[in-house]
Amino acid sequence: MSEAVIVGGGIGGLATAVALSRRGWDVEVLERAPRIEAVGAGLSLWPNALRALDAIGVGAEVRSRASEEGSAGIRDERGRILSRTDIAAIRDRYGLPIMLHRADLLEILRAAVPESAVRTGISVTGVDEEGVVTHSEGESKGDLIVGADGIHSVVRRAVCGDITPVYAGYTAWRMVVTPSEPIGDLGETWGRGERFGFAALPDGRVYCFATANLPAGTESGGLAELRRRFGDWHAPIPALLAAADPASVLKHDIYELPPLPTYVRGTVALLGDAAHAMTPNLGQGACQALEDAVILARVADERGDLTHYDRERRPRSQMITARSRRIGTVAQLSSRPVVALRNASLRLVPPSAQVRALATVLDWTC
C-alpha cells in the first residue's frame, strides 16, 4: 500500500485524503487546529466541483445538504438590474451551482476518511528534500507529500521557495443570517468600491457577503460598519443587516497568490490555496481545490510522476485565478463616472453571452 502525508485538513486536504483512501492509499492528515472545524459561512459549489465530489463518492451527500443557487444577477444599490442571469440556460447547459454551509462540507469529507487518519493539533514546520515532514510531534514520511496548508503554506517553501501573497485591495465580510421573512430574488449588488451579496442556505438561513476597498489591515466596526455602508441599499439588504448577529460577522482581507512556476517537486505536490489562492469573485477557490484533489490522486496512483499533475492543473487554476482577479477589478471600481460606464456596459451584455463565458470554467470533467 502507498502512503501519503497531507498537510492541512481544510477542504483541499480532506478531499485529497478521501480520493487517495478510496484508491487504497494509507493517508495521514496533519492539521494544526485542535479540531476540524469551519471558519467561514456559506460556500457556493459550481457543477465542476460537484463532478469532483461525485468522483470521490460524496457528491450525493453534499447535494442532500445544499440548496440549488439561482442568482437573479447583478443589481445597483437601488436594486435596478445591471445584468440578469439566465438561470434556466445555466441549468440546461451546466447544471446549477449549489450553496451549503462550509461546516457541512468539511463534516462530510471528514467522515469519509478513516477516523485514525486525521491528526489534529499538529503544526507542520517544514518538508525536506527527501520528503520528510517535520512537525510539532516529530516527523512523518510518505510516498507522496501534499501541501494543502492554505495561502500561507509552509510546504510551498519546499516546492518553490518564498512566495508572498498579494493584497487584492479589498476586504470581505461574511455572515449567516436568519431573516424574519422570506427574501426575494438572490444575487449580488455592485456599488462604488463596495458590494453586497446574499444566497439562500437549505435551512432557511441566508448567507451574506460584502466587500469594500480598504487598505490591508484596516480595523473594522463589524456589523455597525456594514450597516453604515449598506443600510440604505435596496431591499432586503437593510432587513438582512437588521437581523444579523454582530458575533457572526467574519472579516478577511482578500489576498491571492501570484502564479507559481510549479506545483510539484519530487514527491511533494501543492494544491488548493497553497498552490493558487484566488480572490472569491468567481466562487471557485474551493471548487479548484476539489478538482486538484481528484487529479492529484489519479496521477499519484496511476502514473507516479507528479509533473503530469502540474501540467494538468497549473494552467487551468492560474487561468481561473486571473479571471477572478479581473472580475474583482471591475466589481470594485469606485470612481463615479467609471462606475456609470461600467453599469451601462453591463446592461448591454446579453445573458446568453454570460452563459457561454462560463464554459471554460464549468465544462471540466475528470
Ligand SMILES: Cc1cc2nc3c(=O)[nH]c(=O)nc-3n(C[C@H](O)[C@H](O)[C@H](O)COP(=O)(O)OP(=O)(O)OC[C@H]3O[C@@H](n4cnc5c(N)ncnc54)[C@H](O)[C@@H]3O)c2cc1C
Ligand atoms: C470571502 C471568501 C469567500 C469564498 N467563497 C467561496 C465560494 O463560495 N466557493 C468556493 O469554491 N470558494 C470560495 N472561497 C475560497 C475557499 O474558501 C478556499 O479556496 C478554500 O477554502 C481553500 O481550501 P484549502 O483546503 O486549500 O485551504 P484552507 O481552507 O486554508 O485549509 C488549509 C488548512 O491547513 C491548515 N494548516 C495551515 N498551516 C498548517 C501547518 N503549518 N501545519 C498543519 N496544518 C496547517 C489550516 O489550519 C487549514 O485547516 C472563498 C474565500 C473567501 C476568502
